[in-house]
Amino acid sequence: MFPRIPLGDWVETVVDWLTANLRPFFQLIKDVLLGAYDGLDWVLTSPPVWVMALLLAALAYAAKGWRLAVGSLLGFALILGMDQWENAMDTLALVLLSAVLALALGIPLGIWAARSDRVSAVVRPVLDLMQTLPVFVYLIPTVVIFLTGAVPGIVATVIFALAPCVRFTELGIRQVDHEVVEAGRAFGATPGRILRQIQLPLAAPTIMAGINQVIMLALSMVVIAGMVGADGLGSDVVAALQRVNVSLGAEAGLSVVVLAVFLDRVTSALASRSPVARALARTSA
Amino acid sequence: MSDSNSPPQHALSVRNVFKAFGRRPQEVVRRLRAGATRDDVRNLGTAAVIDATFDVRRGEIFVVMGLSGSGKSTLIRMLNGLWKPTSGQVLLGDVDIATASDRRLRELRRTGVSMVFQHFALLPHRTVLDNAAYPLEIQGIGKEERRASARRTLDLVGLGEWADSLPSELSGGMRQRVGLARALAAGTDVLLMDEAFSALDPLIRSEMQEQLLELQRTLGKTIVFITHDLNEAMLLGDRIAVMRDGAIEQIGTAEEILDAPASDYVARFVADVDRSRVLTASSAMTPPEKSPVCTVSVPQDTSLADVFAPLAGSEGTVRVTDDDGATVGMLRAEDVVAALVTPASPHEPDAERRLLSENLQEGDAA
Numbered sequence: 001m002f003p004r005i006p007l008g009d010w011v012e013t014v015v016d017w018l019t020a021n022l023r024p025f026f027q028l029i030k031d032v033l034l035g036a037y038d039g040l041d042w043v044l045t046s047p048p049v050w051v052m053a054l055l056l057a058a059l060a061y062a063a064k065g066w067r068l069a070v071g072s073l074l075g076f077a078l079i080l081g082m083d084q085w086e087n088a089m090d091t092l093a094l095v096l097l098s099a100v101l102a103l104a105l106g107i108p109l110g111i112w113a114a115r116s117d118r119v120s121a122v123v124r125p126v127l128d129l130m131q132t133l134p135v136f137v138y139l140i141p142t143v144v145i146f147l148t149g150a151v152p153g154i155v156a157t158v159i160f161a162l163a164p165c166v167r168f169t170e171l172g173i174r175q176v177d178h179e180v181v182e183a184g185r186a187f188g189a190t191p192g193r194i195l196r197q198i199q200l201p202l203a204a205p206t207i208m209a210g211i212n213q214v215i216m217l218a219l220s221m222v223v224i225a226g227m228v229g230a231d232g233l234g235s236d237v238v239a240a241l242q243r244v245n246v247s248l249g250a251e252a253g254l255s256v257v258v259l260a261v262f263l264d265r266v267t268s269a270l271a272s273r274s275p276v277a278r279a280l281a282r283t284s285a
Numbered sequence: 286m287s288d289s290n291s292p293p294q295h296a297l298s299v300r301n302v303f304k305a306f307g308r309r310p311q312e313v314v315r316r317l318r319a320g321a322t323r324d325d326v327r328n329l330g331t332a333a334v335i336d337a338t339f340d341v342r343r344g345e346i347f348v349v350m351g352l353s354g355s356g357k358s359t360l361i362r363m364l365n366g367l368w369k370p371t372s373g374q375v376l377l378g379d380v381d382i383a384t385a386s387d388r389r390l391r392e393l394r395r396t397g398v399s400m401v402f403q404h405f406a407l408l409p410h411r412t413v414l415d416n417a418a419y420p421l422e423i424q425g426i427g428k429e430e431r432r433a434s435a436r437r438t439l440d441l442v443g444l445g446e447w448a449d450s451l452p453s454e455l456s457g458g459m460r461q462r463v464g465l466a467r468a469l470a471a472g473t474d475v476l477l478m479d480e481a482f483s484a485l486d487p488l489i490r491s492e493m494q495e496q497l498l499e500l501q502r503t504l505g506k507t508i509v510f511i512t513h514d515l516n517e518a519m520l521l522g523d524r525i526a527v528m529r530d531g532a533i534e535q536i537g538t539a540e541e542i543l544d545a546p547a548s549d550y551v552a553r554f555v556a557d558v559d560r561s562r563v564l565t566a567s568s569a570m571t572p573p574e575k576s577p578v579c580t581v582s583v584p585q586d587t588s589l590a591d592v593f594a595p596l597a598g599s600e601g602t603v604r605v606t607d608d609d610g611a612t613v614g615m616l617r618a619e620d621v622v623a624a625l626v627t628p629a630s631p632h633e634p635d636a637e638r639r640l641l642s643e644n645l646q647e648g649d650a651a
């Protein structure tokens with residue numbers, strides 16, 4: 001008979017070992033993440049609702065224009081009317097924090113992968129794994145390590161949203177016109193200057209598209225985050241599912257959609273406002 | 286070309302340079318040295334440049350001409366260290382580019398050698414002025430000062446009014462003038478131009494060629510100019526190196542290459558050239574006669590195409606004069622006709638000519 005490969009046992013051993021031996025390290029991560037989450041959540045929930053809604057609408061106006069601002073206000077009114085405002089802000093805090101963490105890890109990693117074929121060759125399969133592994137599979141060890149609450153939700157969301165950030169960054173930098181990079185070198189620019197003044201600006205539209213993807217993927221994780229006990233729209237969806245409560249599910253679900261449309265429109269509008277995108281738009285106009 | 290021990294005369298000296306790409310570059314070079322051909326080593330790597338040796342004199346336009354894939358871009362990129370030679374020496378002044386540290390190389394590129402690119406390579410998000418000023422920004426020069434310098438070089442290429450435009454608002458020819466202004470702004474003595482005019486329409490291209498020659502008369506830079514277009518090479522080059530499959534076949538002035546091609550390949554290559562535009566009165570004239578009867582004269586650097594009219598107006602003989610107006614020779618109609626005859630190629634030319642012109646078209650498309 002073919003031998004049973006105890007892969008699951010091995011993984012469990014590793015996770016057990018990690019929890020037993022790296023406890024202070026994980027505790028530190030947990031404290032930092034929880035602190036950041038609580039802080040961000042406080043910023044979003046403590047002002048009066050109308051102040052917050054106007055601020056977000058102003059952001060939409062700055063990014064795109066008054067149409068998006070008005071549309072956003074209508075959406076926020078809907079959320080408020082369904083009594084989901086607080087949940088929506090909890091979710092927004094979780095999504096923003098996760099996205100920022102994914103970007104903080106993913107952009108440097110993408111830059112590194114773009115500059116070294118060897119790094120790229122190692123990073124690529126790892127990203128493939130992270131993207132194809134069913135979320136629940138790494139959710140389990142995450143819960144084992146961080147227990148329940150916002151933190152395992154954030155960690156799982158970061159893992160899930162990291163891949164497009166790395167990929168888009170690497171792609172964007174590798175796509176930059178080779179001759180322009182060569183021009184930088186030919187005039188004696190240092191690699192750092194070439195990165196700052198040539199590669200990153202020219203890759204910016206692609207990287208911004210990646211940021212948009214990261215935020216949308218993070219938002220798609222809210223229900224999962226709700227399952228492990230993070231507050232927000234996700235936990236209401238989970239509760240609705242458990243109690244087969246159609247109306248609660250619809251209200252929380254619709255609020256997720258409003259947030260998604262808002263975040264998508266704002267971030268994709270920001271993408272078209274990078275200097276390079278504007279320079280190209282100016283000529284086609 | 287053996288006076289390598291008097292460096293001040295040469296802006297650049299290239300000595301036995303090889304460049305191979307691929308899995309085993311060193312082995313490729315070892316075999317090439319032992320007499321293998323480019324095809325023999327194909328499975329070990331690409332022999333892009335094979336045993337190149339030449340000097341570029343200060344203030345001359347040195348043209349490297351060859352079909353697409355003959356190794357021109359690779360060669361020119363070793364002159365400023367964008368590629369390191371697999372073997373050999375590249376002396377810029379008295380520094381060996383091939384072994385210089387990264388830091389030293391950057392220093393040399395800032396102060397010694399700049400470059401113009403085939404597809405212009407401008408920064409799309411910066412204005413024309415800031416593009417032209419970019420080399421000075423890299424050199425660490427303050428904003429006001431570098432913009433003032435860049436404005437001067439933009440004026441030089443006739444783009445002063447476009448300083449605040451974005452590159453995408455300019456035509457191809459104008460963009461390449463920005464590329465040229467940028468390279469000039471760097472203030473280096475040596476200018477590398479890789480197929481700088483190849484992406485431009487024919488009319489714009491010949492305008493740019495004229496402008497380059499015009500500028501060169503006042504600036505006196507050392508220019509290495511790459512092209513796959515023989516007519517361009519003949520027009521611009523004080524001397525021309527003809528490359529084939531990675532190796533340099535011949536180096537000489539346009540007239541030397543036309544009159545004494547070093548190989549069948551070069552002979553076939555130059556067969557289609559309009560000799561009347563390349564050859565000058567001085568190359569076809571005979572020694573001055575004791576009693577010059579004719580009153581019509583032409584300067585010695587007049588192309589043969591331009592002596593027909595004077596000849597027709599003076600019964601078939603004109604005097605040839607130097608810059609001071611002194612007579613240096615006589616030119617008769619039959620001398621002109623004789624000079625325009627293409628030297629016979631030893632082989633049956635037609636089939637190979639056709640093949641060559643197909644290659645040339647490929648080169649144009651590339």
Ligand SMILES: Nc1ncnc2c1ncn2[C@@H]1O[C@H](COP(=O)(O)OP(=O)(O)O)[C@@H](O)[C@H]1O
Nearest residue numbers: 306307331333352353354355356357358359360
């Ligand atoms: N980075 C590279 N890697 C591998 N092969 C290259 C590289 N650059 C050029 N080559 C090869 O070297 C040869 C010469 O190329 P190149 O110098 O670009 O020729 P040219 O500029 O005359 O068209 C070609 O066969 C080309 O495919």
Ligand SMILES: [Mg+2]
Nearest residue numbers: 357358359480
């Ligand atoms: Mg080339």
